[in-house]
Amino acid sequence: MAKSVFVVLLALALATPASAQIAWDSPPFISPIAPAGLSLFFLRADAERLGALVTYRHEAGAMGLGYRFAITEEVGPDEDIAIAGGVDVSGFLARGIENADVDVAWWSGIGASVGNETVVSIPLGMIVGWSGESDTGVIFSPYAGGHVALDFISGEGDAVDFNGAIDIGADVVLNSGWMIRFGASFGDREALALGFKLPS
Numbered sequence: 001m002a003k004s005v006f007v008v009l010l011a012l013a014l015a016t017p018a019s020a021q022i023a024w025d026s027p028p029f030i031s032p033i034a035p036a037g038l039s040l041f042f043l044r045a046d047a048e049r050l051g052a053l054v055t056y057r058h059e060a061g062a063m064g065l066g067y068r069f070a071i072t073e074e075v076g077p078d079e080d081i082a083i084a085g086g087v088d089v090s091g092f093l094a095r096g097i098e099n100a101d102v103d104v105a106w107w108s109g110i111g112a113s114v115g116n117e118t119v120v121s122i123p124l125g126m127i128v129g130w131s132g133e134s135d136t137g138v139i140f141s142p143y144a145g146g147h148v149a150l151d152f153i154s155g156e157g158d159a160v161d162f163n164g165a166i167d168i169g170a171d172v173v174l175n176s177g178w179m180i181r182f183g184a185s186f187g188d189r190e191a192l193a194l195g196f197k198l199p200s
Contacts, residue, residue, distance in 0.1 A: 022049060022072055023149070024084035024111035025123040026191040027183030028167055029055055029068075031143040032092070032103035032129040035171070035179055036060040041195030045072045049082065053193050062090040062105030062127065086111015086121070093126070101131045107147070123149040125167065139173040149189065163188035 022045040029039070034057060041053040051072030058064050069085040088109030095103045105127045112120045125147025133139050144167065151161040169183035179197040 022046070022070065022082045022084050022113045022115060023119075023121060023163075023185075023189040023191065024068065024070065024086040024113050025088070025109065025121060025125075025147065025149060026165055026167070026185035026189040027169060027193050028088070028107060028123075028125060028127070028147065028185070029169065029181065029183050029193070030062055030066065030088060030090050030105065030107045030125075030127055031141060031169060031171060032062055032095075032105060032127070033131055033139075033141045033171055034061060034066075035197045037197060037200050039179075039181055039195055039197045041181070041183075041193040043070055043072060044192040045070070045082070046190055048074050050075060051082075053195070062092055062103070062107065065089055066109075068111070080115065082113060082115030084111065084113035088123075102128065103130075104128050118154045120152045120154075121149045123147045127167065137175050140170065141172070142168075142170040144168045146187075165189040 036057050036059050039055045043051045043053040049072040051070060053070040055068045057066040066088045071083050074080050086109055088107055090105055090107035093104040093106055108124045110122050125145055127143050127145035129141060129143030131141040146166045148164045151163060153159045153161060165185040165187040167185050172180045181196060182194050184192045
């Protein structure tokens with residue numbers, strides 16, 4: 001079942017149309033069991049940009065500070081480079097709702113992306129996540145939520161914009177201890193990333 005859901009989500013994300021910019025905050029990769037340490041991802045920032053994303057968190061779960069850096073290249077004759085980075089902060093709003101393994105978390109931060117334009121973004125979002133363990137010991141933790149972002153755009157014409165996105169993701173802890181991580185954002189900040197947490 002989990003594999004089928006993952007394949008469907010991956011197909012939907014790959015079918016998304018191009019967006020106008022790379023956003024530092026998408027996908028957020030903030031969840032109730034977000035791991036501490038370093039995670040590496042293959043990133044598809046939109047239909048025209050492929051690249052890599054690196055995240056680092058001091059503490060496990062939706063607590064404390066996290067950092068991220070992404071670099072992408074446009075697929076095509078121009079092949080221009082865009083980079084993005086930022087710092088996020090998060091915390092729990094509720095834990096163990098209805099005596100179930102359901103947690104609610106908030107997150108925010110500040111970051112910037114540099115390409116044809118420079119965009120400084122301040123997001124604010126919420127995530128609802130659940131964790132369960134299979135009979136084989138594999139832990140599956142899907143989550144979903146959304147965020148809005150205030151964008152300060154500096155380029156040919158300075159502007160202030162307000163955008164929103166729906167965020168989904170899943171962290172899967174295997175018996176070997178490796179964690180596979182998937183995240184996607186839809187709406188004004190479309191992005192897809194798939195990767196893993198480096199073992200400590």
